[in-house]
Amino acid sequence: MKNRRQLFENIVHGVFLALGLITVGCVLLITVYLVASGIPAIREIGLFEFLGGQTWASTAAQPAYGILPFIMTSIYGTAGAVLLGVPIGFFTAIYLAKLAPPTVKSSVSAAVSLLAGIPSVVYGLVGMLVLVPGIRIWFKVPDGASLLAAILVLAVMILPSIIKVSITALEAVPKEYEDASLALGATAVETYFRISVPTARSGIAAAVALGVGRAIGETMAVMMVSGNVANMPSLFQSVRFLTTAVSSEMAYASEGSLQRQALFSIALVLFLFIMLINAMLNLLLKQKAERS
Amino acid sequence: MKRLKRKMLLVLTAALLIALCGCTQKTSDNKGGEQTGLTNITGTVATDGSTSMEKVIGVLGEAFMANNSDVTFTYNPTGSGSGIQAVRDKRCDIGLASRNLKDEEKGVGLSETILAYDGIAIIVNPENGVSDLTLEDIAAIYKGEISSWQELGGSAGEIVLIGREAGSGTRDGFESITDTADICQYRQELTSTGDVITTVASNPNAIGYASLASINDKVKVVTVNGVAPSEDNIKNGSYLMQRPFILITRQGEELAPAAQKFFDFATSAEAVELISMAGVVAAQTK
Numbered sequence: 001m002k003n004r005r006q007l008f009e010n011i012v013h014g015v016f017l018a019l020g021l022i023t024v025g026c027v028l029l030i031t032v033y034l035v036a037s038g039i040p041a042i043r044e045i046g047l048f049e050f051l052g053g054q055t056w057a058s059t060a061a062q063p064a065y066g067i068l069p070f071i072m073t074s075i076y077g078t079a080g081a082v083l084l085g086v087p088i089g090f091f092t093a094i095y096l097a098k099l100a101p102p103t104v105k106s107s108v109s110a111a112v113s114l115l116a117g118i119p120s121v122v123y124g125l126v127g128m129l130v131l132v133p134g135i136r137i138w139f140k141v142p143d144g145a146s147l148l149a150a151i152l153v154l155a156v157m158i159l160p161s162i163i164k165v166s167i168t169a170l171e172a173v174p175k176e177y178e179d180a181s182l183a184l185g186a187t188a189v190e191t192y193f194r195i196s197v198p199t200a201r202s203g204i205a206a207a208v209a210l211g212v213g214r215a216i217g218e219t220m221a222v223m224m225v226s227g228n229v230a231n232m233p234s235l236f237q238s239v240r241f242l243t244t245a246v247s248s249e250m251a252y253a254s255e256g257s258l259q260r261q262a263l264f265s266i267a268l269v270l271f272l273f274i275m276l277i278n279a280m281l282n283l284l285l286k287q288k289a290e291r292s
Numbered sequence: 293m294k295r296l297k298r299k300m301l302l303v304l305t306a307a308l309l310i311a312l313c314g315c316t317q318k319t320s321d322n323k324g325g326e327q328t329g330l331t332n333i334t335g336t337v338a339t340d341g342s343t344s345m346e347k348v349i350g351v352l353g354e355a356f357m358a359n360n361s362d363v364t365f366t367y368n369p370t371g372s373g374s375g376i377q378a379v380r381d382k383r384c385d386i387g388l389a390s391r392n393l394k395d396e397e398k399g400v401g402l403s404e405t406i407l408a409y410d411g412i413a414i415i416v417n418p419e420n421g422v423s424d425l426t427l428e429d430i431a432a433i434y435k436g437e438i439s440s441w442q443e444l445g446g447s448a449g450e451i452v453l454i455g456r457e458a459g460s461g462t463r464d465g466f467e468s469i470t471d472t473a474d475i476c477q478y479r480q481e482l483t484s485t486g487d488v489i490t491t492v493a494s495n496p497n498a499i500g501y502a503s504l505a506s507i508n509d510k511v512k513v514v515t516v517n518g519v520a521p522s523e524d525n526i527k528n529g530s531y532l533m534q535r536p537f538i539l540i541t542r543q544g545e546e547l548a549p550a551a552q553k554f555f556d557f558a559t560s561a562e563a564v565e566l567i568s569m570a571g572v573v574a575a576q577t578k
Contacts, residue, residue, distance in 0.1 A: 059458040060474035108508065128487070133494045142450040142497060145480050224487070227480040238480050248483050251371040252459025259459075 031271075038268030041065070050265065056230035057238075058249060058259040065262045067269065069232050073239040074273070077147060077222070078215040081154035085215075086208055088155075089162030096163070098192050099169035100179050116242035124224030127153045132225055139236065145227035147239045153221050156289035158211035165210055169203020169280075171195055209281040216273055219243040231284075242270040334362040335550035340351015341368075341388030342461050344485065344503045346536050347569035348408060349388060352558050355566050359557075363550045376402065379540050385551035387540035389553040390461035390503075391468075405539040407558060408572040411504040412466055412533040415489065415511040419496045422446040424515045427532055431470040433499060436477035441497065452479045454491050454500035460508035465535035466501045501533075505571030526573045537572060 042050050045065045053066015092112075127149060135144035173196045181191040197204070207211050219241075227238025228248055240248070246267050253260035334351055339349060346369050353365040370378070375422035376397055379387030379475035393404045398466075412575045414430060416422060422444050425433075432438045433451055442448045455464035455478040462485065467473040482488050492500040493510035498510075504521050507513060513521065516533050525531035539555065541547060547555060559576060 057474060063475075128490065129494070132491075136495060143479050144376040145491070156355060223483065228483070229478050229481050238478075240481075248457040248481070249459055252373045252457070 032270050034264065034271055037261065037264040039265075041265040043259060044258060045262065045265075050262075051269070054232060056245070058253075063258065065258070067245065067266055068221060068244070069230050069271065070240055070242045070245045070266065072146065073226075073233040074216055074242040074270075076233045077150050077154060077226075077239070077241060078212055080147070080151035081158055081215045082208065082212055084151065084155035085158045085162060085211060089159050089168060089207070089211070090204065092159075093163045093166030093170060093204075094192055094197070097167045098196065099188075102263075112160050112163050115156075116164070120157065120218060120221040121224075123153050123157055124221035127221060129227040135236075139235045143227070143238070145225055145238055146236045147226065147233050148235050149225040150222045150239070150241070153225055154215045154218060157218060157221060158214050160213055162207045162211045165207035166204050169200035169207065172203065173199045202284050205284045206281055209277055209284060213274060213277045213281070216270070216277065217243060219247050223248060242266055242273070245260070246270070294460070322572055327566050333360055333553055334543050335548060336364040336366065337365045337548075337551045337554045338384040338450055339365075339375075339388055340370055340378040340384035340567045341540070342372045342390040342537070342549075343369045344390040344410065344461050344505075345388045347505050348537060348567055351566045351570045352563060354458070356554050356557055360550070360553065363553075371459065372464075376540060379542060385541075385547060386555060389538050389540055390535060391464055392536060392538065393540065400466065401543045402540050403435055403543045404540055405555075405559060406536045406575040407539050408537045408567050408570045408574050409526050409534050410465075411526045411531055412462060412469070412501050412535060413507050413513045413521050414499065414501055414509065414516060414533065415492050417492055417496045418501050418510070418512045419503045420446055420512060422514065423512070424518055426517050427470060430533075431472050432515070434470065434472050434476045434478075449497040449534075452495055452498040453477060453490050454480050454482065454498050456485075456488065456501075457481045457483050461535075462501065462503055465531070469533055469535070523568065523573050534576075 008039045009212065039149060045053075051066060051071070052068055053064060054068050055064040055066050056069060057064045093106075096108055128145075131149050131152060132144035135141065135146060135149055137144075139148075176201060177195050178191050182188070186194065222241050223244040226241065226244065228240045228244055229238040230240045230245070231237045233239050246263050249259065250263055253263055337353075346367070349367050353367055357365050359364060367388075368375075368378070368384065371520060372391055375384070375387040375389055376393070378384045380400060385404070390403075390410060393402060398404075413492075414425060420441065422441060425444070429438065429444060433444075434453055434455075436453075438444065439451055440448060441451055453476065455466075455476060458481070460483075467476065478489060482491060485502045488500045488502050489506065489508065489511055492498040504526075506515075515521075516531060519525050519531045521531050521533065526534050539558065541555070546552070561576055564574040564576055
């Protein structure tokens with residue numbers, strides 16, 4: 001009897017292990033595949049020329065494969081979105097976690113969840129039909145498809161993750177800390193900013209890192225509003241991100257061509273960026289775990 | 293909590309089962325596809341390629357399936373380059389491309405059959421006063437040599453150049469006809485014809501190019517050298533902005549019976565009307 005139970009336990013363990021390994025296997029497979037298919041083009045083009053070149057003309061008679069415009073655009077776009085989105089998300093989170101009356105909290109939270117659930121192509125469509133003509137008229141530029149439009153769309157898109165993770169972090173602050181602060185005569189707002197926010201610091205930092213990850217990986221929405229020309233980034237110019245550089249040409253790049261290989265190399269660069277952000281995120285969460 | 297977990301497990305199991313059913317369904321379909329009956333032709337016809345050909349191939353596929361109810365017709369809109377690659381890799385029966393095959397593509401054992409001609413329309417915003425451009429004007433505009441509508445008799449305003457992404461069949465067609473390959477100063481490179489039309493419709497200073505079949509009345513079509521992109525003008529060659537839609541097959545290799553039947557149908561006289569319904573000009577005459 002005991003033996004049979006033991007056997008059953010072992011079988012279940014084995015099944016779970018196998019299922020768990022599927023995820024690990026996928027990550028490994030993708031990593032190996034990306035590195036294997038991304039390296040040849042970098043080797044052929046030259047690392048410095050690939051990362052530092054300012055011209056991308058993959059289908060020209062004299063092809064050039066410089067991805068510096070994409071890298072800079074992705075960095076500027078993400079930084080801009082974080083600069084706009086983080087303050088809004090951060091203050092919204094403080095309000096919802098600490099100050100808002102329950103009815104307001106539940107309805108705003110529902111709206112935030114809804115915002116998180118909107119597919120990115122819908123963000124892109126609204127951006128294309130409303131934001132792009134709007135920028136053209138407000139700023140009196142010939143065309144509104146620009147880095148600015150992409151930054152605005154991305155800022156809205158990263159709000160839900162920033163708000164939700166920040167709320168969780170703020171709500172995890174022990175009530176005793178706040179009570180002690182209030183008992184010492186601090187006002188509610190003083191307490192939230194001097195006690196709650198510093199205590200939840202690593203959680204809020206994780207929220208920001210998550211937002212950065214979402215912004216740098218977004219493809220569809222930015223493809224529809226940024227114009228997709230491989231220019232060096234400038235606020236009112238048409239720009240192309242790392243993500244859109246891969247997706248816009250992949251469908252047409254023929255198998256085995258240097259163009260296709262270079263697209264994989266761009267994907268590899270993007271992958272490394274996201275790995276870096278994830279590593280940062282893990283570090284922050286680890287700090288948080290050690291603290292508590 | 294425990295109940296919630298159990299519920300979730302149930303949902304997951306259900307989802308898994310549905311997914312598995314979906315898979316088996318598909319496999320059985322494929323199996324059916326390999327059998328060939330004596331009287332009624334059964335099987336699948338897989339086409340893959342040019343997104344510009346979606347309309348024409350959709351119309352032909354529908355009509356073909358209506359006549360041959362046992363045949364499954366599929367179309368995978370991946371782009372001309374991918375379609376050529378797919379037929380080379382034997383991932384589809386017939387490849388579709390919106391340009392002529394290059395010599396190196398013919399060299400690897402592919403052959404082309406012209407199905408129809410597609411006029412590339414030059415479109416501007418309806419508010420734009422310009423209604424005719426010469427081929428040279430168009431080339432100069434896209435090269436950035438003419439940058440204001442005023443130079444062309446329109447109202448003042450910087451011309452906003454809308455184009456397609458590198459590798460697109462329409463872009464390739466446009467740039468090869470106007471001889472502006474690799475030197476176009478695009479303000480926007482969009483990934484679909486619909487996006488080009490939407491963008492031109494929303495910006496009074498924009499100019500763009502798109503497959504004639506997908507034009508709607510939100511944009512104005514300009515005449516080229518005074519010739520409007522009509523069916524007759526495309527067929528007799530007087531409208532200069534045009535390109536072929538081709539069917540690609542592997543040379544010296546017999547098509548599967550169903551695919552052969554579709555190929556014969558698409559290039560037959562009875563398909564001419566269907567092809568023109570899709571807004572392009574059939575290569576065959578009635």
